[in-house]
Amino acid sequence: MLQKVAVVLNDHLAMFEFGVVCEVFGLDRSADGLPLFDFRVCGAEPGKPLTTSSPGITVAPEYGLEELVGADLVAVPAFPIDHGCDPRVVDAVRAASERGATILTVCSGAFLAGQAGLLDGRKCTTHWRYVDRLARDFPLATVDPDVLFVDEGNLITSAGTAAGIDACLHLVRRELGSSVANAIARRMVVPPQRDGGQRQFIERPVVDCSSDSLSETLHWMGENLDLPHTVESLADRTAMSTRTFARRFAAETGTTPVKWLTGQRILLAKQLLEDTDLDLESLAGRCGFGSGALLRHHFQRSVGIAPVEYRRRFGARAS
Incomplete structure (x- = not known):
């Protein structure tokens, strides 16, 4: 303690x-x-x-x-x-x-x-x-x-x-x-956890986005992580070509749309593992992973431990 x-x-x-x-x-x-x-x-x-x-x-x-x-x-x-x-x-x-x-x-x-x-x-x-x-x-x-x-x-x-x-x-x-x-x-007035995970270190800091059009899209993506997203659909939403959107996204965030989405979904999964008793399939759906198997794969790769182990370590303390 x-x-x-x-x-x-x-x-x-x-x-x-x-x-x-x-x-x-x-x-x-x-x-x-x-x-x-x-x-x-x-x-x-x-x-x-x-x-x-x-x-x-x-x-x-x-x-x-x-x-x-x-x-x-x-x-x-x-x-x-x-x-x-x-x-x-x-x-x-x-x-x-x-x-x-x-x-x-x-x-x-x-x-x-x-x-x-x-x-x-x-x-x-x-x-x-x-x-x-x-x-x-x-x-x-x-x-x-x-x-x-x-x-x-x-x-x-x-x-x-x-x-x-x-x-x-x-x-x-x-x-x-x-x-x-x-x-x-x-x-x-600071973020409680910058981009990364509970893997003994944080890999990189959050990058501010100076583009108004991309800021709006990033906010919308973050609020709708459970929806399926593709580079094509996101490019349409920002009224850009797929190639321009991918290039602008990488320039502003330092990563690809797919990697950014995966990171945000992992952060949401961690929060839900800490604060709820949702089973893994329901939790995966809320985060946009589609299946518990896909959630386990990305969570283990990003955080370094399985979702069940993460909940065991941090869920009780959070509650």
Whole structure:
């Protein structure tokens, strides 16, 4: 259960990434029926101001590193990697991990986890500017440069800046269910889950669509996933030739209409698996897959586990 959250600060910390952790875990949303986390901002020397990446701003952690003891989650915000890590912080994060805490790093915070020995033999990620450096500094780690975050169970690493939001909300969703994650995301005015799935990582971010005609079509497709769609019928709806529609769709979304539809149908299937007791055939019909067999095929391929297993893991928590 996710209750006590300790964010541990290194000198020269990045304010945005620190703010992301505070926004997700540090605000009191109990009036909305959401859980209140026991949130502690920790440092090697409590009360001593630490410099930040923002000129003229310092942050003084209220608590010391002893607060990492008993924490369910220890979050490590970003900091300039050339400034190095406070060895006291590194030791405290390592000890917290050994005691069973989940460690979550945002952006370059992965380097601190690496110094604590937590990346060895594991998949991880960081900001795209630093992935080569991370792989070079920690050769026993498997660094994925193309994802928003990587979930390795008790270690979650995220890519740069806003990907920290994705990782934090993913952890809330994993531990407390989609309803809690969705409510926090709604308060933050961000999507609760960007394009991808519960497969230990999200493959690519959602791409905004600047074309008015395609935006309308995408919205309609999303609202009518149960209907059969073809490139030809969608092209007719947008008053384009099939070739022009396919080219414009790929340019705007970075994928094909078929792949986009499949991804949206998978997201709907996940929601229905979490929130309803629909049998697989009925669920497949609602999502536009046509049959339970086809749903199982695409779900396993996209998410990495079978629909029944996904419901077992997440359905009870969501309800």
